[in-house]
Amino acid sequence: VQLQASGGGLVQAGGSLRLSCAASGRTFSNYAMAWFLQAPGKEREFVAAISRSGATIYYADSMKGRFTISRDNAKNTVYLQMNSLKPEDTAVYYCAAGFASSLTYYSSSTSYYYWGQGTQVTVSS
Numbered sequence: 001v002q003l004q005a006s007g008g009g010l011v012q013a014g015g016s017l018r019l020s021c022a023a024s025g026r027t028f029s030n031y032a033m034a035w036f037l038q039a040p041g042k043e044r045e046f047v048a049a050i051s052r053s054g055a056t057i058y059y060a061d062s063m064k065g066r067f068t069i070s071r072d073n074a075k076n077t078v079y080l081q082m083n084s085l086k087p088e089d090t091a092v093y094y095c096a097a098g099f100a101s102s103l104t105y106y107s108s109s110t111s112y113y114y115w116g117q118g119t120q121v122t123v124s125s
Helices: none
Strands: 002-006 009-012 017-024 032-038 045-050 057-059 067-072 077-082 091-098 112-115 119-124
Touching: 002 091, 002 112, 017 032, 017 091, 017 119, 032 067, 032 077, 045 067, 045 077, 057 067, 077 091
Parallel strands: 009 119
Antiparallel strands: 002 017, 017 077, 032 045, 032 091, 045 057, 067 077, 091 112, 091 119
């Protein structure tokens, strides 16, 4: 699977962005999808994940209520709607495709075999 993330940019605190991740190459609906972020000097961390059908969704605690993950299997695309952005959300955001069956696996980067190139999100105060 090839993944192409887009939608990042510079936004003021309290603003919103919508990230998209377009997949190609294999059957998109076979894969759980997730978003991770990596801030400068820090390890990659889990943001949100969605099951193959979209019926199961998980969020990192710090993103609950502000971020919404969704997918459109007909368009081979996963989205991350980010609202009420904070300066600490500044990072490179990566989409990923893989296999998972529980929160432990959905939130682990090792469950994902394919990664997009990342899109920069910068939130100014």
